[in-house]
Amino acid sequence: xxxxxxxxxxxxxxxxxxxxxxxxxxxxxxxxxxxxxxxxxxxxxxxxxxxxxxxxxxxxxxxxxxxxxxxxxxxxxxxxxxxxxxxxxxxxxxxxxxxxxxxxxxxxxxxxxxxxxxxxxxxxxxxxxxxxxxxxxxxxxxxxxxxxxxxxxxxxxxxxxxxxxxxxxxxxx
Amino acid sequence: xxxxxxxxxxxxxxxxxxxxxxxxxxxxxxxxxxxxxxxxxxxxxxxxxxxxxxxxxxxxxxxxxxxxxxxxxxxxxxxxxxxxxxxxxxxxxxxxxxxxxxxxxxxxxxxxxxxxxxxxxxxxxxxxxxxxxxxxxxxxxxxxxxxxxxxxxxxxxxxxxxxxxxxxxxxxxxxxxxxxxxxxxxxxxxxxxxxxxxxxxxxxxxxxxxxxxxxxxxxxxxxxxxxxxxxxxxxxxxxxxxxxxxxxxxxxxxxxxxxxxxxxxxxxxxxxxxxxxxxxxxxxxxxxxxxxxxxxxxxxxxxxxxxxxxxxxxxxxxxxxxxxxxxxxxxxxxxxxxxxxxxxxxxxxxxxxxxxxxxxxxxxxx
Numbered sequence: 001x002x003x004x005x006x007x008x009x010x011x012x013x014x015x016x017x018x019x020x021x022x023x024x025x026x027x028x029x030x031x032x033x034x035x036x037x038x039x040x041x042x043x044x045x046x047x048x049x050x051x052x053x054x055x056x057x058x059x060x061x062x063x064x065x066x067x068x069x070x071x072x073x074x075x076x077x078x079x080x081x082x083x084x085x086x087x088x089x090x091x092x093x094x095x096x097x098x099x100x101x102x103x104x105x106x107x108x109x110x111x112x113x114x115x116x117x118x119x120x121x122x123x124x125x126x127x128x129x130x131x132x133x134x135x136x137x138x139x140x141x142x143x144x145x146x147x148x149x150x151x152x153x154x155x156x157x158x159x160x161x162x163x164x165x166x167x168x169x170x171x172x173x
Numbered sequence: 174x175x176x177x178x179x180x181x182x183x184x185x186x187x188x189x190x191x192x193x194x195x196x197x198x199x200x201x202x203x204x205x206x207x208x209x210x211x212x213x214x215x216x217x218x219x220x221x222x223x224x225x226x227x228x229x230x231x232x233x234x235x236x237x238x239x240x241x242x243x244x245x246x247x248x249x250x251x252x253x254x255x256x257x258x259x260x261x262x263x264x265x266x267x268x269x270x271x272x273x274x275x276x277x278x279x280x281x282x283x284x285x286x287x288x289x290x291x292x293x294x295x296x297x298x299x300x301x302x303x304x305x306x307x308x309x310x311x312x313x314x315x316x317x318x319x320x321x322x323x324x325x326x327x328x329x330x331x332x333x334x335x336x337x338x339x340x341x342x343x344x345x346x347x348x349x350x351x352x353x354x355x356x357x358x359x360x361x362x363x364x365x366x367x368x369x370x371x372x373x374x375x376x377x378x379x380x381x382x383x384x385x386x387x388x389x390x391x392x393x394x395x396x397x398x399x400x401x402x403x404x405x406x407x408x409x410x411x412x413x414x415x416x417x418x419x420x421x422x423x424x425x426x427x428x429x430x431x432x433x434x435x436x437x438x439x440x441x442x443x444x445x446x447x448x449x450x451x452x453x454x455x456x457x458x459x460x461x462x463x464x465x466x467x468x469x470x471x472x473x474x475x476x477x478x479x480x481x482x483x484x485x486x487x488x489x490x491x492x493x494x495x496x497x498x499x500x501x502x503x504x505x506x507x508x509x510x511x512x513x514x515x516x517x518x519x520x521x522x523x524x525x526x527x528x529x530x531x532x533x534x535x536x537x538x539x
Contacts, residue, residue, distance in 0.1 A: 002335075002339050002362070003339065003342050003349050003361060003362060003365060004335075004338045004339055004342060004353075004359045004360065004361060004362070005335075005359065005360050005361075005362060006331060006334055006335045006338065006358070006359055006360075007360055008356060008357055008358055008359060008360055009331070009334065009357070009358045009359065010331060012357050012358075041316050041320070044320055045316070045319050045320050045323060048320065048323030048324060048326075048327060049319075049323050051327060051330075052323055052326045052327055052330060055327070055330035055333070055334070056330070058334075059330075059333060059337070062337065067430065071434075071458055071459050074341060074345065074348070074458075074459045075459040075460075077338065077341075077356070077358045077359065078338075078341075078348060078351070078353060078356050078358070078359060078459065078461075079351065079352075079353070079355055079356060079459065079460070079461045080355045080356050080357050080358070081355065081461075116319070119315070120312050120315055120316060121312070122312050122316075165357065168357070169355070
C-alpha cells in the first residue's frame with residue numbers, strides 16, 4: 001500500500017537540472033572556451049552525476065542517523081519546515097546541510113570533470129573556436145580556472161533555485 | 174469410403190507440412206531454434222515435478238531470453254527514433270528474475286532494478302562488436318553512454334526514494350493524516366482515505382478499560398486509584414499495552430518507531446461531587462502545522478446514590494462494629510480496605526458511576 005507519490009521531487013529536480021545545465025553550459029563556453037557541443041555534453045553529464053551521487057549518499061546515510069535527526073529529516077522532506085523550531089531562530093542543522101551540499105557539489109563536479117577529461121580526452125580548455133569566425137572573444141570574468149568556473153556556476157544555480165523556492169512559498173492570496 | 178479417408182489423410186499431411194514449414198528454422202543456427210528449444214523445455218517441464226521441473230523451466234527461460242535477444246537484434250523495434258530493444262529485454266529479464274527465481278514479481282525493488290538492467294544491456298551492446306568480441310567504443314559513444322548511465326541511475330534513485338518515503342510512512346503512520354501541501358519532495362495520493370491515528374485508536378481502547386475499572390467501585394477505591402502516582406502507573410500500563418497492538422491502522426504494521434513519540438498524561442481534578450478525569454495523548458513528532466496535536470477524553474466520575482447504600486448508613490451511626498463486617502461481603506476485597514483506619518466510612522459504601530465524553534482532537538499552538 002503506497003500513500004505517497006514523488007511527483008514534486010521529480011519536477012523540482014528536473015527544474016534544478018535545467019537551470020544548472022544552462023548555467024554550466026554558458027560558463028563552460030564563455031570561460032573555458034571549449035566549444036558549444038562539448039560544453040553542453042559536459043554540463044549534462046556533470047550535473048546528472050552530481051545529483052546521482054547525492055542520492056546515493058542519502059540512501060547510505062539515512063539508516064545510520066539518530067532518531068532526532070531522522071525526525072528533523074522527515075519534517076524537511078514531508079512538510080518542508082524545520083522541526084521544533086522557535087520562530088526567528090535559524091536552524092543550524094539546516095544551515096550546515098546547505099553549506100555541506102554546496103561545497104560537496106563543487107567537489108563532485110570538479111572530480112567528475114577531471115575523470116571525464118582523463119577518460120574521454122576531448123576536453124581541452126583554452127581553444128577559442130569563436131575566433132575562427134572572426135569575432136572578438138572576451139570572457140566575462142578575468143579569472144578562468146576550471147574550479148572557479150564550477151564554483152561560479154554552482155553559486156548562480158543555487159541562487160536561481162533559491163529564488164524559485166522562495167517564490168513558491170510566498171502566499172499568493 | 175476410401176476416398177474420404179484418403180482425402181482426410183491428404184488434408185492432415187498438408188496441414189502438418191504447413192505447420193512444419195512455418196515453425197522449422199531456415200538454418201539450424203538461428204533464433205527460431207532457441208525459441209523452439211524453450212517450447213520443448215516447457216513441454217518437458219510439464220511432465221516433471223520438483224527440482225527437475227524448476228531446472229528445466231529455468232533452462233527454457235534462458236533459451237527464450239537468448240532467442241528474443243537474437244530476434245530483436247535482427248528485427249529492431251522502434252517507436253519513432255527510440256529503440257525499444259533494451260527495454261523489452263530488461264522487462265523480460267526482470268520478469269524471469271523476480272517472477273520465476275524470487276517468486277514475487279510485484280515488489281517495488283523491480284522498479285529500481287529495471288533501469289539498471291537496461292543500462293547493463295546497453296553497455297554490453299556498445300562494448301561488443303557483431304562477432305561478440307570486446308571492443309572499446311569511440312569517444313562520442315562513450316560520452317553518450319555516460320549520459321545514459323547517469324539518466325538511468327537517476328531514475329533508479331527516484332524509485333528508491335519512492336520506496337524510502339513509503340517505508341518512513343510505515344514507521345510513522347500518524348503522518349498520513351497530515352497536510353503535505355508545502356512539501357517540495359512528496360505528495361499524498363488524494364483519493365486514499367486517511368486512517369485514524371494510532372494514538373486516537375489506542376486512547377479509545379484505554380478509555381473502555383478505564384471505564385470498566387472505575388465503574389461501580391467504592392469511593393475509597395476510586396480515590397486510591399486516582400491518587401497521582403498510582404494513577405499514572407496503572408493507566409500508563411494500560412496505555413503501553415494498547416499502543417503497539419493496534420488492528421485498526423492496518424495495513425501498517427504495529428511495531429513502529431512512532432510509539433515512543435506519543436506522550437500520555439492523565440489529570441484528575443476533584444469536582445463538587447466527584448472527579449473529572451482527563452486522559453490526554455500528545456503527538457511529539459513531526460507535523461505540518463506549528464501547533465501540537467493531542468487527543469483528549471474527558472471522563473466524569475460521580476458518586477451514585479442508590480437505594481442499597483441506605484442500610485449501611487443507619488448501622489454505621491448506631492452500631493460502629495457492624496459496617497466492618499458488612500463491606501467484606503462486597504466483591505471488592507482490595508488491600509487498602511484492610512489498611513483503612515477510618516471507623517466510620519459512609520462515603521466508601523456508595524458505588525461510583527463514570528461517564529466519558531467522546532474523544533476530541535485539540536491543536537495547541539506553541
